[in-house]
Amino acid sequence: MEENYKKSIHRIKKLSESVKRRTDVYSGLAKIGDKETARSMRALQKAPSPGKKLQKIGLGLLLAPEPVTTPIGCALIVTGKILEKKYNSSTIADIGNETTNTIDSIKDIKDTIN
Secondary structure, eight states: OHHHHHHHHOOOOOHHHHHHHHHHHHHHHHOOOOOHHHHHHHHHOOOHHHHHHHHHHHHHHHHSSSHHHHHHHHHHHHHHHHHHHHOOOOOHHHHHHHHHHHHHHHHHHHHHOO
């Protein structure tokens, strides 16, 4: 029984080290000074949301007093809702937060086992 606990603890330690290395890599990537890389990383940090933009434009057209703009506005709102469900708007910060939560969970498991 004790042998199984030792194996589990050893495996958890390896996972913890792996997660720490990954967070170091991600934080290192975020600090790169190259212009092209910095622009790509900026795009990942901002995570544009085309669905919300379409919904705002659609609402503006829906509220416009002209009868032609009403169906166009409705279509844009529906399209925005569909894009909002399908579009992944996760950013580097979200990945870092999830990694931190995973590290904390692993530490809690290790503390409970010890």
